[in-house]
Amino acid sequence: xxxxxxxxxxxxxxxxxxxxxxxxxxxxxxxxxxxxxxxxxxxxxxxxxxxxxxxxxxxxxxxxxxxxxxxxxxxxxxxxxxxxxxxxxxxxxxxxxxxxxxxxxxxxxxxxxxxxxxxxxxxxxxxxxxxxxxxxxxxxxxxxxxxxxxxxxxxxxxxxxxxxxxxxxxxxxxxxxxxxxxxxxxxxxxxxxxxxxxxxxxxxxxxxxxxxxxxxxxxxxxxxxxxxxxxxxxxxxxxxxxxxxxxxxxxxxxxxxxxxxxxxxxxxxxxxxxxxxxxxxxxxxxxxxxxxxxxxxxxxxxxxxxxxxxxxxxxxxxxxxxxxxxxxxxxxxxxxxxxxxxxxxxxxxxxxxxxxxxxxxxxxxxxxxxxxxxxxxxxxxxxxxxxxxxxxxxxxxxxxxxxxxxxxxxxxxxxxxxxxxxxxxxxxxxxxxxxxxxxxxxxxxxxxxxxxxxxxxxxxxxxxxxxxxxxxxxxxxxxxxxxxx
Numbered sequence: 001x002x003x004x005x006x007x008x009x010x011x012x013x014x015x016x017x018x019x020x021x022x023x024x025x026x027x028x029x030x031x032x033x034x035x036x037x038x039x040x041x042x043x044x045x046x047x048x049x050x051x052x053x054x055x056x057x058x059x060x061x062x063x064x065x066x067x068x069x070x071x072x073x074x075x076x077x078x079x080x081x082x083x084x085x086x087x088x089x090x091x092x093x094x095x096x097x098x099x100x101x102x103x104x105x106x107x108x109x110x111x112x113x114x115x116x117x118x119x120x121x122x123x124x125x126x127x128x129x130x131x132x133x134x135x136x137x138x139x140x141x142x143x144x145x146x147x148x149x150x151x152x153x154x155x156x157x158x159x160x161x162x163x164x165x166x167x168x169x170x171x172x173x174x175x176x177x178x179x180x181x182x183x184x185x186x187x188x189x190x191x192x193x194x195x196x197x198x199x200x201x202x203x204x205x206x207x208x209x210x211x212x213x214x215x216x217x218x219x220x221x222x223x224x225x226x227x228x229x230x231x232x233x234x235x236x237x238x239x240x241x242x243x244x245x246x247x248x249x250x251x252x253x254x255x256x257x258x259x260x261x262x263x264x265x266x267x268x269x270x271x272x273x274x275x276x277x278x279x280x281x282x283x284x285x286x287x288x289x290x291x292x293x294x295x296x297x298x299x300x301x302x303x304x305x306x307x308x309x310x311x312x313x314x315x316x317x318x319x320x321x322x323x324x325x326x327x328x329x330x331x332x333x334x335x336x337x338x339x340x341x342x343x344x345x346x347x348x349x350x351x352x353x354x355x356x357x358x359x360x361x362x363x364x365x366x367x368x369x370x371x372x373x374x375x376x377x378x379x380x381x382x383x384x385x386x387x388x389x390x391x392x393x394x395x396x397x398x399x400x401x402x403x404x405x406x407x408x409x410x411x412x413x414x415x416x417x418x419x420x421x422x423x424x425x426x427x428x429x430x431x432x433x434x435x436x437x438x439x440x441x442x443x444x445x446x447x448x449x450x451x452x453x454x455x456x457x458x459x460x461x462x463x464x465x466x467x468x469x470x471x472x473x474x475x476x477x478x479x480x481x482x483x484x485x
Contacts, residue, residue, distance in 0.1 A: 013401040020398050024049060024391075037322040040310045044384040047303045048391020049398075051344060052135050054299065056396040057403070058292025060084075061132030062437040063123035066463030071471070075251045076286045081442075082240045083283065083293035084300075089236035089446040091301025096212065096231065096447075097224035100308045102342025105449035107206035112433040112440065116455040119429030119436060120462020124470065126151070126422025127415075130346035130436040133423070134389055138396025140408035143419035151423020152347055152430070157354030159428055160370040161363075165194035173201030180204050190334065190372040195431060199369055203434075211235050211448045231448025239445075239453065244279060252282040300344050300446075307342040319384050320376060331378035338376035339385050345439040347430040348375060349385035356380060370431075429462075 028045060031038035054060070058080060065077035095101040106112075123129040126147035128136050133152070136144035177200035181191050191200060211217055211230035221229050256278040257270055284290055316322055319340040320332040332338050339348050355365040355377055366372045380386055400406040411419055430436040433455050435444070441459060444452030 010404060013404055013406065016406075017398045017401040020394055020401075024394055035326055037314060037326055040307075040314065040319055040322060041382070041384040041387055043306050043310055044388040045391045047299070047306070047344070048388035049395035050299055050391075051131070051296070051388075052138055052392035052395025052397070053399040054292050054296050054395075055131060055135040055392065056138060056399040056405075058289050058296070060289070060292060060296065061135075062129035062441075062459065063127060063132055063463065066120070066460060067124060067467055069247070069251065070464055070467040073251050075247045075282060076289055078247060079244065079283055080286070080289035080293040082244055083290055084297040085442060085446055086237055086240050087294050087297030088300045088442070089232040089240075089297075089448075090228075091298060092304070092446045092448070093224075093227040093232040095301060095304055095308070096227040100305055101447075102304050102308050102311070103443070103447040105208050105210040105447065106434050106440070106444060106451050107203050108209045108449075108451040108454070109203070109206040110454075111203065111206075112451045112454040113458040115429050115431070115433035116440070116458025116460075117429070117462040117465075118458075119426050119433075119455075120459040120464075121466045121469075122151070122422045122425025122427075122429055122462070123437065123459075124422070124463050124466025125418045126426060127418065130350075130426060130430065131392065131438050133426075134346065134392040135396035138393045138398075138406075139400045140406050142409055143411040143415045146411055146416065146419035147423030147426065148350060149423075150420055151425070151427045152350040153354035153427075154357070155354070155424040156347065156351035156427035156431060157358055157365065159431055160195045160351065161193050161355075161365060161368050163192070163194050166197070169194060169197050169201070173197055175201070176205060177201030186369065186373055187334070189367055191369055193368050196369045198432070203432075209450055211450070227448070232446075235448045235450060235453075236445050244283070248279050248282050252285075253278055256281055297446075300443075304343045311342070323378065323382060328378070328382060331376055331382055333371070333373050333376040335373060337374065338378050338383065339374075341385060341439065343443055344388075345385060345435070345443070346389065347427070347436040347439065349383060349389055351427070351431075352377060352383060353380060353386055 024045065028042045031042050059077065060080065061077065062081065065081055068074040068076065069078050092101065092103060096103065123132070126133060126143070128141075128144050128147065130148075130152060133144040133148045137148060174197055177191065177197045180200045181188075186200070191197070211234055212226040214230070217226050217230040217234075220226075253275075257274070260270065260274055260278070311317060314322060318337045320335075320337040323329065323331050323338065324336055329336070339352060341348075351370070352375060355371050356379070359365040359377060365377055371377045397406065426436065430440070433440045433451075435441075435455070437459060440455040441452050445456065446452075
C-alpha cells in the first residue's frame with residue numbers, strides 16, 4: 001500500500017514537471033510567432049530554466065554555504081561555489097579573447113564592501129540569497145517568496161525612488177551629482193531620489209577596474225594572454241585556490257588526517273601528497289554539488305556566448321532597441337534601453353517588477369535614474385531579465401518535482417519576520433553595489449573585476465554576523481522556554 005502511494009506521488013510529480021515544461025515551450029513558440037526578435041527574450045527564459053534546475057539539484061545557495069560553514073563547519077557548498085567560479089572564469093577569458101563577451105566591470109570602492117555586508121546579513125535572515133530565494137520559491141518555500149517579492153521587488157523599487165536618505169548624503173556628492181548628470185545629459189526630473197544623488201555624485205566618480213584592461217597587464221601580455229592571466233588566473237583562480245586551502249585547513253583537514261592516519265595504521269608522518277589528497281577529498285566529498293558547480297560554470301559561460309550571438313545577429317547592443325523596433329519604445333528608458341545584462345544576473349529585474357507594480361498603482365517610477373535613465377520599466381511579459389528569474393523558478397519547480405522534493409510551505413511566526421526583513425536587507429544591499437551574490441560577486445570575479453572580491457568579503461562578513469545573531473537568538477529563545485518549563 002505504501003509503495004503504491006509513493007509511486008502515485010512520483011507519477012503526479014512527473015506529470016507536473018511535464019506540464020510546466022510544456023507551458024514553457026508553448027510560451028516560447030508564441031513569442032517566436034509574434035516576432036522573431038523575441039527569440040532574444042526566449043534565450044533568457046531557457047537559461048533561467050537551466051539555472052533553476054541546476055541550483056535546485058545542487059542545492060546551490062550562498063546563504064546555505066555561509067550558514068553551513070560558520071554554524072556547522074560543513075564546507076560542501078562553499079567549495080561548490082568556488083569550483084563553479086573557476087570554470088566560469090576560464091570560459092569568460094576564452095569569450096573575452098574572441099570578442100564574444102558581454103561582461104562589463106563595475107565601479108570599485110568601499111561601497112561594494114558595505115553593500116555586501118548588508119546583503120550578507122539579509123540572505124542569512126531570509127534563509128536564501130537572491131538566486132537561492134528564487135529556486136526555493138520553485139520548491140514551494142513561502143518564506144523565500146516573502147523575501148523575494150516584498151524585499152527584492154517592492155522594497156528595492158521603493159529604495160531607488162525615495163528621498164528618505166538625503167540626510168546621509170554629503171554636500172560634495174550633491175554638487176558632483178549635478179555636474180555628472182549635466183555631463184550625461186540627464187534631465188533634472190530624472191534625478192530626484194537619494195539613490196540618484198548617491199549614484200551620480202559618488203559611484204560614477206569611482207574607478208572601473210578589469211585586470212586585463214589595466215596598463216600593467218595589457219602592455220605586458222598582448223592578445224589572449226591578458227584575459228587568461230589577468231582576469232582568470234590572477235583575479236579568480238589563484239584567490240579561489242587560496243580560499244579552498246584555507247577552508248580545508250580550518251574545516252576539513254583535522255578530520256581527514258585522522259582517517260588517513262587510521263588507514264595507514266598510524267605509521268609515518270603526513271606529507272604533501274596527503275595534504276593534496278585531503279583537498280581533493282574535500283572537493284569531491286559531495287559529487288552532486290561539485291558536478292553542478294562545474295556545469296553551472298560552463299552554462300553561465302554559454303549564456304554569455306549566446307546573448308552576444310543574439311546581439312550580433314539582430315545588430316543591437318541592448319534589447320531596448322528591439323523593443324523600439326517592435327513599437328514598444330514606452331517600455332524603455334530615455335536612452336532607449338532596458339535592463340539587459342547579457343549574462344546571469346539577479347535583483348535588478350526584480351526591482352523592475354516592483355517598480356512596474358507600484359507604477360500601475362499610481363506611484364511614478366520613471367522619475368529616477370534607475371528606471372527612467374538606465375533600465376527602463378518594461379511590461380513584465382516583455383522584460384528579458386525578468387523572464388530569466390521566472391525561468392529559475394520554473395526550472396527549480398520542475399527539478400523539485402522530478403526529485404520528489406517539492407513541498408508547499410507557508411511561513412509562520414518568526415519566519416514571516418525573517419523573510420521580510422532579510423529580503424528587505426538583500427534588496428537594499430544589492431543596489432549600492434549594483435548587484436547581488438551573482439551580479440556583484442560571482443560574475444565580476446570570474447570576469448576579472450576585483451570589486452567582486454570586495455563584495456564577496458562583505459557578503460561573507462555579513463553572513464557571519466547573521467549566523468552569530470541566529471545563534472544568539474536561538475539560545476535566548478531556548479533559555480526562555482526552559483525557564484518557563
